[in-house]
Amino acid sequence: xxxxxxxxRLQIAEDRVQRMEENIIFQGRMIAxxxxxxxxxxxxxxxxxWLEARHAEHVADRDQLFKQLEKRV
Numbered sequence: 001x002x003x004x005x006x007x008x009r010l011q012i013a014e015d016r017v018q019r020m021e022e023n024i025i026f027q028g029r030m031i032a033x034x035x036x037x038x039x040x041x042x043x044x045x046x047x048x049x050w051l052e053a054r055h056a057e058h059v060a061d062r063d064q065l066f067k068q069l070e071k072r073v
Contacts, residue, residue, distance in 0.1 A: 006069045013062035020055040027051055 001009075027048045031041050 001068075003069065003072050006065060006072065010062065010065045010069055013058065013065050016058045017055065017062050020051060020058055024048065024051050024055060 027044065031044045031048060034044060035041050
């Protein structure tokens with residue numbers, strides 16, 4: 001894969017990491033709101049754990065792409 005393709009993939013990965021961070025923040029706020037209102041937050045917390053796991057995968061993918069790009073300098 002050439003450098004420009006790696007840069008495009010890295011930008012996509014960065015965007016995914018950012019979106020997941022935003023989703024995690026939103027979900028945390030939703031959990032807090034639901035909890036304050038006395039709702040069961042079990043499912044929401046499970047979903048938050050899933051979001052956090054996916055975020056970790058996206059970060060790992062981004063970091064791997066960054067390392068590949070560094071090797072091409």
